[in-house]
Amino acid sequence: MGLQGRIDTALSTTITRAQGRAQKTPSKLASALNYAVTPGGARIRPTILMSVAMACGDDKPRLTDAAATALELIHCASLVHDDLPCFDDADMRRGKPSVHRAFSQPLAVLTGDSLIILAFETLARTVSSSPERMAELISILARRSGMPDGICAGQGWESESEVDLAAYHQSKTGSLFIAATQMGAVAAGQEAEPWEELGARIGEAFQVADDLRDALYSEAQLGKPAGQDDLNGRPNAVSLLGVDGAMTRLKDILAGAIASIPSCAGEAQLAEMVRMYAEKVTPAIPAHHRVS
Amino acid sequence: MGLQGRIDTALSTTITRAQGRAQKTPSKLASALNYAVTPGGARIRPTILMSVAMACGDDKPRLTDAAATALELIHCASLVHDDLPCFDDADMRRGKPSVHRAFSQPLAVLTGDSLIILAFETLARTVSSSPERMAELISILARRSGMPDGICAGQGWESESEVDLAAYHQSKTGSLFIAATQMGAVAAGQEAEPWEELGARIGEAFQVADDLRDALYSEAQLGKPAGQDDLNGRPNAVSLLGVDGAMTRLKDILAGAIASIPSCAGEAQLAEMVRMYAEKVTPAIPAHHRVS
Numbered sequence: 001m002g003l004q005g006r007i008d009t010a011l012s013t014t015i016t017r018a019q020g021r022a023q024k025t026p027s028k029l030a031s032a033l034n035y036a037v038t039p040g041g042a043r044i045r046p047t048i049l050m051s052v053a054m055a056c057g058d059d060k061p062r063l064t065d066a067a068a069t070a071l072e073l074i075h076c077a078s079l080v081h082d083d084l085p086c087f088d089d090a091d092m093r094r095g096k097p098s099v100h101r102a103f104s105q106p107l108a109v110l111t112g113d114s115l116i117i118l119a120f121e122t123l124a125r126t127v128s129s130s131p132e133r134m135a136e137l138i139s140i141l142a143r144r145s146g147m148p149d150g151i152c153a154g155q156g157w158e159s160e161s162e163v164d165l166a167a168y169h170q171s172k173t174g175s176l177f178i179a180a181t182q183m184g185a186v187a188a189g190q191e192a193e194p195w196e197e198l199g200a201r202i203g204e205a206f207q208v209a210d211d212l213r214d215a216l217y218s219e220a221q222l223g224k225p226a227g228q229d230d231l232n233g234r235p236n237a238v239s240l241l242g243v244d245g246a247m248t249r250l251k252d253i254l255a256g257a258i259a260s261i262p263s264c265a266g267e268a269q270l271a272e273m274v275r276m277y278a279e280k281v282t283p284a285i286p287a288h289h290r291v292s
Numbered sequence: 293m294g295l296q297g298r299i300d301t302a303l304s305t306t307i308t309r310a311q312g313r314a315q316k317t318p319s320k321l322a323s324a325l326n327y328a329v330t331p332g333g334a335r336i337r338p339t340i341l342m343s344v345a346m347a348c349g350d351d352k353p354r355l356t357d358a359a360a361t362a363l364e365l366i367h368c369a370s371l372v373h374d375d376l377p378c379f380d381d382a383d384m385r386r387g388k389p390s391v392h393r394a395f396s397q398p399l400a401v402l403t404g405d406s407l408i409i410l411a412f413e414t415l416a417r418t419v420s421s422s423p424e425r426m427a428e429l430i431s432i433l434a435r436r437s438g439m440p441d442g443i444c445a446g447q448g449w450e451s452e453s454e455v456d457l458a459a460y461h462q463s464k465t466g467s468l469f470i471a472a473t474q475m476g477a478v479a480a481g482q483e484a485e486p487w488e489e490l491g492a493r494i495g496e497a498f499q500v501a502d503d504l505r506d507a508l509y510s511e512a513q514l515g516k517p518a519g520q521d522d523l524n525g526r527p528n529a530v531s532l533l534g535v536d537g538a539m540t541r542l543k544d545i546l547a548g549a550i551a552s553i554p555s556c557a558g559e560a561q562l563a564e565m566v567r568m569y570a571e572k573v574t575p576a577i578p579a580h581h582r583v584s
Contacts, residue, residue: 025441028448028451029445081405087398106379106451107451110448113404116409121438131423131424131426135426138416139417142412142416147322148310148312148316152402152409156317156322156399157318159321159395159396160318164315167316
């Protein structure tokens with residue numbers, strides 16, 4: 001089973017448990033939980049997490065599975081809440097109606113809440129594998145999700161008139177990538193701290209690549225509304241550096257990411273993973289944007 | 293320091309930590325976190341939790357404090373989300389504007405999310421006290437908050453056309469009281485299971501008392517909109533049994549609660565706590581409702 005299969009199996013087992021027995025649980029909310037996490041996008045964060053864990057030996061695969069699942073659940077929860085009318089008011093997500101459009105706003109709020117709780121519950125279930133690693137995984141995930149440093153803080157900055165841009169980007173986009181590399185290392189018994197830079201750089205690359213896609217592609221290609229940054233007046237690598245400048249920046253960040261990989265048994269494969277990831281996220285520049 | 297002081301100190305330390313350093317975190321969201329948990333209501337759930345822990349010896353007070361804090365954070369988060377326009381659309385809560393009225397809807401969603409995450413983070417921080425108890429506390433809290441059995445499930449039932457009423461009431465109102473008694477026991481090193489009935493009965497009593505207050509009192513006395521059950525067509529002990537019938541039912545449930553207290557060192561004080569709680573929640577019947 002490849003990484004993708006391993007992630008999807010772990011996620012689907014967890015969601016099935018949370019859905020409970022038919023008739024004994026509210027069926028629409030049970031369906032919405034599954035709707036919110038399938039079909040997956042690229043599952044980038046849990047893929048990075050598992051790749052790091054495997055590079056570090058992956059000696060407790062149940063812990064790695066739980067960590068990857070918990071991280072993806074938090075990511076999916078944040079998408080469901082971010083799509084709500086009071087935030088991005090997005091009708092579409094991953095090429096299908098967003099949760100509040102397919103179900104309702106109350107069910108979208110509850111779906112997000114339930115997925116957040118499920119993430120921590122999933123980690124707590126691994127106590128018999130290693131209580132210390134489990135507690136650290138919960139702490140890292142909470143720190144990178146909540147206040148004052150996590151994705152909640154990142155969203156919170158969008159309600160401020162004066163924004164600390166570095167803190168905003170780090171918490172909004174970077175934090176779950178930092179969680180990915182650190183949780184992968186911790187699940188495999190390694191220290192979290194040396195893995196922060198790799199996560200931060202991958203997160204930065206992801207943000208620049210997203211800005212490029214947002215500027216270059218249409219709504220049909222993205223599966224979600226395009227040009228959202230321009231609409232919402234958010235700072236953007238393309239508006240700051242131009243398309244070519246942003247492409248150069250993306251390559252520099254990825255080179256830095258590879259250089260930052262801590263010494264470990266699977267260092268070479270991990271560098272290869274970052275290169276493949278780079279190819280995947282780097283958008284092809286449409287002809288009318290090319291400088292001749 | 294009395295129980296109330298102990299709870300408020302633990303909560304305020306936790307909120308201050310989550311607010312982070314000024315300028316480095318979004319200030320409105322940081323303020324909203326504190327606004328959502330202060331001033332407290334009766335702090336009934338953490339009071340029950342601490343009373344049970346003390347009846348069982350309270351040998352790890354840091355764990356008890358963390359458990360009480362986490363439970364109250366989840367309760368406050370659920371109030372913030374339940375008040376949102378897509379649910380109860382409540383303008384007032386505890387005698388002041390609800391979080392989305394005082395701040396905004398986006399900040400209310402993020403406040404609830406952040407408080408949920410903070411609850412689990414608070415428990416994870418106690419790993420050095422006892423990793424096993426900590427993991428069980430997280431599991432109980434998650435089970436009683438999320439899907440398929442917790443307060444999210446309870447709210448989810450309100451979107452269904454066919455409702456399992458027993459499951460609805462148990463999850464919507466009962467679950468956090470069950471969490472209170474079970475987490476109190478587990479924090480003090482006891483088994484969770486024998487404490488479920490006490491929590492369930494206190495939760496039932498709370499529901500009947502709330503129905504009575506909702507039917508008898510005005511909005512000014514409640515500090516929130518009155519007559520909400522009638523408005524929303526929810527089943528209600530007063531509409532089923534009448535005021536006198538509901539009062540009799542309340543007394544019976546509380547007698548059952550006291551009878552269910554498991555054998556423990558502080559059994560007598562705990563029974564006294566339930567009696568005091570009963571006096572506190574039982575509404576005085578206004579003159580025009582009395583049968584002469």
